[in-house]
Amino acid sequence: MDGSTGYSRLFSGTLTRTDSHTFKRFEFFVPPGASEVMLRLTYAPRREELQVPLTAQEFRGRWSREIARYRGKVEMAGDHELAAFFERFVDEASRRVQPLQNLLNVAVFDSRGSFRGRWDSPQHFGQWVTVGEAHAARGFVAGAIPPGKWIAVLECHAVVTDICSYELEVRCATFAGLYWRGELHAHTNHSDGMLSPRELVDAAHEAGLDFIAVTDHNTVSALYELGAVSAADAPDAAGAGDSCGPLVIPGMELTTFYGHAVALDVSEFIPWHDASKGDGLNKQAREVRRIGGLFSIAHPFSVGYPVCAGCEWEYDNTDPALVDLMEVWSGPWTARIMWNVLAMRWWDELLCKGYRITGVAARDVHRREDLFGRETADTYVWACSLSRGELMDSLRTGRVYVSSGPRLDFSLAVGDCDRPYMPGDRVQVTRGGRVGLAVRVLWPADAADDDDRHPHARARTNAHADAGRLVARVVRGVRGQGANVAFESPLLRDGDGRVEFEDAPVTDVWYRCEIVADSRSGLPGPRFVALTNPIYAEVISSETC
Known part of the structure; x- marks a missing residue:
């Protein structure tokens, strides 16, 4: 499903003469993927609407303060002839300058605080002006369009009429993004996997994945065999699978005595032999981030020593601020429900403490059949194109959902604003x-057209066939208070599977969506079918779309 394809915002108001020499600041949000920002300012009246021009005496009376201010400068010169000339000048000017004009302009600053240009009335009045990556209107600066909060400053140079009404329109054009489907945790026979690196990539292609992360235990040697890196430039090379297969994301699973962590988008060995249980693996997390990678806690509640030495996350003092991702859905849901329920609860707890950690799925692939297992989930990442850079940025931001079958769209709208917000967004x-x-759910048959836009992805047609009654739930989390299911509704399998809810938050909250099946006897909770990452809502005193 596409992400947002546009955003618009209208700021309007009324000025009086007392607003001359003041500024009005307007904040607007540029979504990720925006290719250009467009603005248009109109105001009325543009000038005084006089039935007859003011007489010189009337003009002097209306603008007496301004005339007196300038007269003072003339008198300081001590020149009587200059003073007399000034009085004649005022009388002549009163006839030539009427009607006086209102003058409003707009300066624009991007989310990094950089000046992006100024709207000037004479050349732009009533016209759309564009700030783009490659081109910009006169007076504006072209360049990258960083997402986030931009500021437009309305410069009220002169308001000479009793009232002046203005409208400032802002629009953002975005590239239509897609959710790309993939696997973020897989092993080859360079560690304990059964497949060669090429066989793993081929199996991922057969499974219809757009991307796969090769993350062998404590080695990156498989990446050389794939050509993802070369011996000469291993630390810096940007690798991928061939043009007929999924994108390969290089990585390594740090397999330590007290927990496993997947380092994504790294092509070099991450040392860990000096790690101790007391240091939380924080040094290694910092190193992964330093070289541009993402640090992901793997299967944190797997059974550990002595059954699976090191598989359980036993680090008690890991700094959550250094954690980018967490595997909250490991392997088949029912078979590993205890792991996953505990991981989901820990994730919610950290989110409610203010940490923005992206929840992902992982099969921990070791065999070909792992890629086709029932009740396992894919990780869907929103991006404008299938590239490592864009995927990593969206994983870091949280533009992600996971699903064992259906496509899932979860969005938030504020009041009457046009723009829908998606997982990973922060909204005021x-x-x-x-x-x-x-909440909108597309079953595999309905998602066929959507899949045609992906080079590799195919819908999983049998993953939810026996799920029984399905329910859409919205979890609401409040910082410092915890998370709970705030809304839920049954889902129909026919039609577009759409349900809607409303809320009225009074404090900062986050929302995420879950699609679950009826509970099975003896299991600690329902079987999950899909879930999204949160949309973060910040409560302020005045509304901003």
Whole structure:
């Protein structure tokens, strides 16, 4: 499913003469993937609407303060002829400058605080001006369009009429993104996997994946065999599978005595032999980040020593701020439900403490059949194109959902604003203001057209066939208070599987969506079919789309 394809915002108001020499600041949000920002300013009236021009005496009366200010400068010169000339000048000017004009301009600053240009009335009045990556209107600066909070400053140079009404329109054009499907944890026969690196990539292609991470235990040698890196430039090379297969994401699973962590988008060995249980693996997490990778806690509640030495996460003092991702759905859901329930609870706990950690799925692939297992989930990552850079950015941001079958779209809308927000977004809402939460599920048959836009991905047609009654749930988390299921509704398998909810938050919250099946006897909770990452809502005093 596509991400947001556009965003618009209208700021309007009324000025009076007392607003001359003041500024009005307007914040607007540029979504990730935006290719250009467009602005248009109009205001009315543009000038005084006089039935008849003011007489010189009337003009002097209306603008007496300004005339007196300038007269003072003339008188300081001590020149009587200059002073007399000034009085004649005022009378002549009163006839020539009427009607006086209002003058408003707009300066624009991007989310990095960089000046991006200034809207000037004479050349741009009533016209759309564009700030783009490659091109920009006169007076504006072309360049990268960073997402986030931009600021438009309305410069009120002169308001000479009793009232002046203005409208500032902002639009953002975005590239239509896609959710790309893949696997973030897989092994080859360079560690304990059964497949060669090429066989693993071929199996991922057969499974319809767009990307696969090769993450062998404590080695990156498989990446050389794949050509993802070369012996000469291993640390810096950007590797991928061939053009007929999925994108290969280089990585390594740090397999330590007290826990496993997947380092994604790294092509070099990460030393860990000096790690101790007391240091939380924080040094290694910092190193992964330093070289541009992502640090992901793997299967944190797997059974550990002596059954699976090191598989359980036993580090008690890991700094959550250094954790980018966490595997919250490991392997088949029912077979590993205890692992996954505990991982989900820990994830929610960290989210409610203010840490933004992206939840992902992982099969921990060792055999070909692992890629086709029932009740296992794919990780879907939103990006404009299938590239390592974009995938890593979206994983870091949380533009991610995981699913064992259906495609899932979860969005949030603020009041009457046009733009829908998606997982990973941060949105500002008015305290007690309405937010709409929309859930849309596409079953594999309905998703066929969507899959045609992916080079490799194919819908998983049998993963949910025996799921029974399905329910859409929205989990709401409050910082410092915890998370709970705030809304739920049954899902129909016919039609577009759409349900909607409303909320009115009074404090900072986050929302994420879950699709679950009826509980099975003896299991600690329902079987999960899909879940999203959170949308973060920050409560403020005034609404911003």
